[in-house]
Amino acid sequence: MNERRRITGVVTSNKMTKTVVVEISRTYRHPLYRKVVHLSKRVKAQDELGCQIGDQVQIVECRPLSRDKRWAVEAILKHETRTADKGVAEVTAAPEVAVPEVAESPVEAQP
Helix, strand or coil, X not given: XXXXXXXXXXXXXXXXXCEEEEEEEEEEECCCCCXXXXXXXXXXXXXXXXXXXXXXXXXXXXXXXXXCCCEEEEEEEECCCCCCXXXXXXXXXXXXXXXXXXXXXXXXXXX
16 A cells, blocks of 8 residues: 555535545544544545535545646545435424404303
8 A cells, every 4th residue: 555645534515527525534632632623625626436415434645746746636435415304404383273253242041
């Protein structure tokens, strides 16, 4: 295996031709303050495999392909299954039914 860096990330955009935007998330603990720090970086990568948004991919560094592209998608690790209902997470409550109030009429005593 060669000495090129390999990083795992999630595809966030595939609107360009043969190019995807991959978000690389990194979590570490600060050495002095001991607080957990979350970092994310977005890079452009050459896509010959046809990635979709939400796929987890492994990218490898390569020669400069354009002004911004320095990475290439090596493998798709996990496909994201997108449905039409995904993203609609709202729970709608049942509409309240108005109950008509009955006017109280005096009850007449019957002899």
